[in-house]
Each structure stands twice: as C-alpha cells, then as structure tokens.
Amino acid sequence: MLNLYKLIPTNLIKSPNRFLYWIFGTKHTEQKTLLKHIINDTDLVFLKWAISKITKWDNKHKVENLYHIHGTADKIFPIRFIKPDVKIMGGGHFMVYDKHEEISKILTERLEPVV
Secondary structure, eight states: OOOGGGGSOHHHHHSOOHHHHHHHTOOSHHHHHHHHHHHHHSOHHHHHHHHHHHHHOOOOSOOTTOOOEEETTOSSSOGGGOOOSEEETTOOTTHHHHTHHHHHHHHHHHHSOOO
C-alpha cells in the first residue's frame, strides 16, 4: 500500500474548493454551503484517520441484514467497485441530500412490515 492519501495537501481537504465540490457531487449553492459547514466541522485528525481506514479496508463478505443503497455517480466510492442492493441513478456521495425523496421511498418500502 502506497498510502498516497498522505500526499493530499491539508488545504485541499479542509477548505471548500472545486475539487471537493466535484468529488462530492455538490452542484448547487445550497449543497456547497452545507458541504462547507461539514468540512469546517470535521476534525482533521479524524479525517486523516478515516481516509487511512477506508483506503486499507479489505472486507470479503457481506454483512447479514445489510441493505446497501449506492449512487451510480459516487466518485469517492465508485460503483464499479460496489455491489449494492439498489443503485440510485446519478446519485453521488451527497445523494442523501439531493436524492432524499428517492432514498426515503426505498427505505420506507424496505422497512414496512409485511402484512
């Protein structure tokens, strides 16, 4: 493992910029403002720890009772590496915000008790 994530400049991940907006899929001012607040509230030590763990994660099995919803346009976790139960077309990493109605419908249907 090369640990290339360590070469990412802190200002690139700790301050709002075009790269972060692109990778998170935030397109509108409201989304960018929310992402800016999230970034500002994220502890840098935690962020680097999380990136390290994600890049080294090597899970080989699917957890029981897990229902994975994933966006086809997620640049952080590209769909080509994912085997979700449901794909949200055009959903990026920020899809819980901009695709919330579609996700809520899926969750409501999935969590409804069977009669």
